[in-house]
Amino acid sequence: MHVIHNNFGASQFDAYIDGAVAGSLHYQMQGDQLWLLHTAVDETQRGQGLGTGLIRKALADAHRRRLEVLPFCHEVRKHIFAHPVYFNLVPAADRESFRKPVEGQLPVWPSDQRELAEAGPR
Structure with a gap:
């Protein structure tokens, strides 16, 4: 089992197994945007599941804090665009530019799911 914490001082989410860091998701804050880097x-x-856990924790934190997300990390981009619930965290003006690098690796959304994702919880 793993535990994930936001290590604010190091600007990263850390996943711990048996008290030792086993994975990290590095980020940078830019105003009201959370840039997910690596x-x-x-x-x-x-x-x-550490990578997925780190990504979900970061996205949940961004949603809770009402931050926009810029997914510079390829794994984060794949996760966001494969799960419509997170789609709305990426600013509308930036969605297509972040979607293009992972387009061939994404499931095809039925139009009703895309509309729900774009309406989102924000």
């Missing part, structure tokens, strides 16, 4: 998971811990 996800790294220790090689010995891959395949245990």
Whole structure:
């Protein structure tokens, strides 16, 4: 089992296993935007859901704090655009530019899911 905390001083979300950092999602704050930069998971811990856990924690935190998200990290982009609930966190003006690099790797959304995602919880 892992625990994830926002390490504000280091600008990263850290995943801990048995008290040791096993993965991190690095970010930068720019005003009311959370720039998600890079996800790294220790090689010995891959395949245990740490990367996904870090991404979900960061996105939930951004939603709770009403921050916009700029997903510079490829893994974060894939996660956001594969899960419509997170789509609305990316500013409308930036969505297509972030979507393009992962377009071929995304599921095709039925139009009703895309409309729900664009309306979103914000």
